[in-house]
Amino acid sequence: MGRVPRMADALERLKERLGEVTDLGKATRILSWDQQTMMPPAGTGHRADQMATVQRLAHERFTDPEVGRMLDELRPLEESLDPDSDDATLIALTRRDYEKAVNVPASLRAAMTHAAAEARPVWVKAKTESDFASFLPSLERIVELKLQYVDCVANGAAERYDVLLDDYEPQTTTAEVRALFEELKPPLVELIAELRERDVDDSFLHGDFPPDRQRALSHEVIELFGHRPDSWRIDPTEHPFASGAGRDDVRITTNYHPDSLESLFSTMHEYGHGLYSHQQPKHLERLPTGGPCSLGIHESQSRLWENLVGRSLPFWRRFYPRLQETYPEQFSDVDLARFHAGIHAVRPGLIRIQADEVTYGMHVMLRFELEQDIVEGRVELRDLPQRWNEKMWDYLGVEVPDDGHGVLQDVHWSGGSIGYFSTYLIGTVASVQIWEAVGRDVPELEEHVGAGEFTPLRTWLGEHVHALGSKFSPQETLRRATGSTIAAQPYLDYLRRTYA
């Protein structure tokens, strides 16, 4: 415009560029949501091209050397600003992401995308047929590329696995997570040993639950928790997830199994993810600092609504009559105490996504440990099934009958997502700390839940967690919200209090 570019201009230009990249990310989310909910199935081929193109352009726009020049130009401004300010945190986060992203050659990125796309159907078949050997070559290729990726960006990392973890839980080291998990493991193993012997009746949770009524109930729960119907939608999918394209375009999905009540808890879980998106800071909407902080913090939100609210006695005191009305055949003879005990049954099992609150952590630790072994070359990939089965026996006392119910059960590795699993447990642990922090500020929290009054909880989460976006690291976010970084004890105390 004829003016000499000044620093404020560089900041505006950077925000404009990041806005563009954010828009492309949101467009990709809608394309992916559409693929999983609405797209005619034969459209898969077209959609792969469309998504690859949008993602590649987003990457090119972000790793454009021009972004590097803007960041250089902005260094003096960044240093002059309050480090907690919106602009300083934006520049710092962008620099961090940029430096990681530019180190990855486009050819490697393309190869990784390609390998994942090829591995997916191979994994689906291998899982169905419990045939690990047929998946092994795909996994080898994925791991080979992942290790190349680590080589590109490992600069300064204490452990190679740090690089992968950082993609999902930024600024968090393997050592930190390992320390947390080591603290959790012995008490969890002990608790499981103690609880597995108990005979808890939860037979009423299995039976005939017509999906129509599940759907009505899921919508009722979401309404009770609180949402603006003009900003949310809920649809059925094979695997539940939360997505969307902004504060006012929140989409959650669930799966109405005709023989279980899973959908109810999974809806509460996805509601927590959805609320996090819905309450993200409006003024940072098209910026990376406006997005979620990490997968761990995201999961803390979903687990809070699913477990701390959704399995609590106050909630069910209010909601159980509705469940009884909805499924009288199942619940008219079951009193609240029996029901509440039933949704807290502890049963070590083979499948992570079906695991109860207590055994869940062991499934995560097993994967976290095996992934480190893979990255550090301490295990041959062909030996993974055996190592998996040994750990399942050691941690949960469970015998794995076949690889379909063992090492092949999760989709993550086939998609190249190595480093992801620990965030499930990080979030679960953090959810208790956050819940207790809410309780300190809102002493009547349980009464509110019992009265179906969720505004104070939503507001607290909005102000103390969601409003921070990703301005700060996950640990700093947690510290600001709760007064403490992640800690095992509150979670262990909660489990003992609730289950023992």
Added chain:
Amino acid sequence: MGRVPRMADALERLKERLGEVTDLGKATRILSWDQQTMMPPAGTGHRADQMATVQRLAHERFTDPEVGRMLDELRPLEESLDPDSDDATLIALTRRDYEKAVNVPASLRAAMTHAAAEARPVWVKAKTESDFASFLPSLERIVELKLQYVDCVANGAAERYDVLLDDYEPQTTTAEVRALFEELKPPLVELIAELRERDVDDSFLHGDFPPDRQRALSHEVIELFGHRPDSWRIDPTEHPFASGAGRDDVRITTNYHPDSLESLFSTMHEYGHGLYSHQQPKHLERLPTGGPCSLGIHESQSRLWENLVGRSLPFWRRFYPRLQETYPEQFSDVDLARFHAGIHAVRPGLIRIQADEVTYGMHVMLRFELEQDIVEGRVELRDLPQRWNEKMWDYLGVEVPDDGHGVLQDVHWSGGSIGYFSTYLIGTVASVQIWEAVGRDVPELEEHVGAGEFTPLRTWLGEHVHALGSKFSPQETLRRATGSTIAAQPYLDYLRRTYA
């Protein structure tokens, strides 16, 4: 990769670039479809940003000087190829589009998008309140920018309106369309005068039509016409449209008005659009030559299924019993002859989208003439309502009670779509020529329609129209399909045969 780029490489690079632009176009279509069918309403703000970004990037990638260099490089290859070949037509079409697109400054394009976005809600309100004066400033802005656009790309055009027409009906001049319309006008005026006096009973087409049953009927028609369910979907929207993101991702919509059967004919109409997309040439899928030829050719497909098939006696001989079964209260006392006469009632009216087959053309001509007056500066925009009303009286003998039912009725101008309307009538006229060409090749066409056997028709359209994509101009496409460029007589004969 270290090789000296050769011409074949330039062609590959061009195709790759065009593939990218095509992907972004398809992504935009899905974002727009989603907005109109699925998006939570409050998501509008986010969506505008996302679509603007994807569209701007598509434009930037296409008008990149690198594309110009590839086109220069490819000139010798183009000249050496058979001009009808896939590659020669691709290079020629791309050059044509590129030269038009690069002449439009990004700032003007942004201003046009912006003006349209701002004008839309102003128009909605003005239409509701029948207040043309409140829309006038928005329209002035839109026309001003449109005239600037004409100045940028008018290079060599005989008339300024040619430039706008060409955006929707490429390589077609205003003079050609004017000649066609001048030939249509007197016989149409005469036919309307003759038919308006007739007393045709169509009261049974208005009444109580529960949407659920309309929906079932619409799906049944689509199934009868033929579609692959794994490649299509049909959803309800306020205004029916066809969209999608590829041959195997075809999406049509309709609107189930509880008091009319409009949805049935609009579903047949959108089916025609959908089938055109579904049968586009697979080998040109990510290329501009694979796309539809023009809006006129697109409309010829929808009008063919809606009118030539969907209002025909053979079709209703087969399908009328189903309609009677579905709505016995409405149709049990109405015999096929009365019903068939009813769906051919001619009644000059105010609203284009509700017009019958015979009067429809006059609505289009009125707009085509007014638009030329606007572009040539022969009318002050503030005088548009008066000019509109005069023409409605002259052409249809209809008195316009207010601007909401007159000059404000269509969305097009508020979105900057000037030059669009004539394609509706071009397509309608062409649909009869195409229908007759099918009849020459498939003499048992009427028997097939009566037997609900649509494969021969679909196949003929696929081979003679759809497979050509946009390799050739609309007129050349029509000539290849039917042996003749556009002609008024077959259409006039059809109307006279059917209505008189």
